[in-house]
Amino acid sequence: MIPRILLGALLACAAFAAIAQDNAVARSLAATCANCHGTDGRSVTKEVTPLAGLPKEYLVSQMKAFQEGKRPATVMHQIAKGYTDAQIDLIAGYLSAQKK
Secondary structure (H helix, E strand, O other), rough: OOOOHHHHHHHHHHHHHHHHHHHHHHHHHHHHOHHHHHHOOOOOOOOOOOOOOOOOOHHHHHHHHHHOOOOOOOOOHHHHHOOOHHHHHHHHHHHHOOOO
């Protein structure tokens, strides 16, 4: 039998590894936004909306609106269609956690 404290430590390590992996995936996905929206969503021009620090729910809803053609765009409607709901959730979570 594994002592409870050791089992707890093993479970904590596994949870930390899963979170770290999700963060790495989220950061990689969000990096695709950098070409237009800046590194970590910090836009350097007035013409492109900065995404860093925006509420996660807002970012998800806007990506859905692009996917469904409900929000006008130049290329975002095409880009948004390339992501799954889970990927959009990861991207939105990552960008919302960034400082403006």
